[in-house]
Amino acid sequence: MEEVSSFFDGKLDILINNAGGNIHKGTLDYTTEDFVSIMNINLGSAFHLSQLAHPLLKASGAGRIVFMSSIASVVSINPQYPIYSATKGAMNQLTRNLACEWAKDNIRVNAVAPWSVRTPLTEQFLDDEKIRKDVVNRTPMKRFGEPGDVSSVVAFLCFPAPGFLTGQVICVDGGMSVNGFSMD
Numbered sequence: 001m002e003e004v005s006s007f008f009d010g011k012l013d014i015l016i017n018n019a020g021g022n023i024h025k026g027t028l029d030y031t032t033e034d035f036v037s038i039m040n041i042n043l044g045s046a047f048h049l050s051q052l053a054h055p056l057l058k059a060s061g062a063g064r065i066v067f068m069s070s071i072a073s074v075v076s077i078n079p080q081y082p083i084y085s086a087t088k089g090a091m092n093q094l095t096r097n098l099a100c101e102w103a104k105d106n107i108r109v110n111a112v113a114p115w116s117v118r119t120p121l122t123e124q125f126l127d128d129e130k131i132r133k134d135v136v137n138r139t140p141m142k143r144f145g146e147p148g149d150v151s152s153v154v155a156f157l158c159f160p161a162p163g164f165l166t167g168q169v170i171c172v173d174g175g176m177s178v179n180g181f182s183m184d
Contacts, residue, residue, distance in 0.1 A: 004053075004056065005056055010059050011056055012060055013062070014066070015063070015064070015066070016065075016154065016158075017046035017066070017068060018068040019041055020042050021037075022038060022081060022084040024080045025080055026080055030083060038084060039087055042087035042091065043091055050065055050094075050098060050109075054105070054107070057102075057107045062160060062163075063105070063106065063108070064108050065098065065107065065108070066111065066154050066158065067091050067092075067095050067109070067110070067111040068114075069088045069095070069111040070088040071171060071177055072085040073085060074171060075176070077115075091111060092113070095109050095168075099167030100167065108157075108162075108165065109167060110157045110165060110169070110170065111170070112153050112154055112172055113169050113171045113172065113177075114145055114149075114150045114172045115135075115145060116139070116144050117146065117149065139174040140175035150172050
């Protein structure tokens with residue numbers, strides 16, 4: 001943060017916490033090391049970076065934090081994501097807590113929770129015929145998300161315009177999280 005501080009004259013307007021990782025296993029197969037690793041990557045890094053950035057965000061006079069969460073924080077999407085889902089659920093609550101605690105410092109804190117977005121990281125999963133069909137069937141918009149679907153929401157949250165928007169988790173999921181038991 002010292003280097004960031006010197007580069008930006010002691011101020012930081014925007015912090016986007018976008019680190020993440022997962023290990024695909026059933027709950028009974030995780031080791032303590034797996035648990036700690038996923039917690040540290042997904043939640044610990046976001047928490048500690050936000051702590052470290054706080055003075056710089058406060059000094060900017062209008063700091064913004066955006067956490068990259070996941071739709072897995074809102075609904076169960078895969079039985080092999082228990083720790084990942086828990087970290088993203090905790091991140092959503094961290095979003096709300098920091099929004100309340102740091103509002104006095106004029107720092108807005110929000111999160112974006114995407115569903116299946118086609119990126120180089122997800123390409124191998126989304127190219128699988130069964131997974132592709134399952135995702136499309138669970139998504140009212142009947143398609144995968146594209147990087148621009150998510151980045152445009154992140155950019156919006158970073159603009160000054162939504163100055164009264166804080167503590168929110170915005171699902172970018174083609175309607176998946178509100179689909180309920182739709183059989184369409």
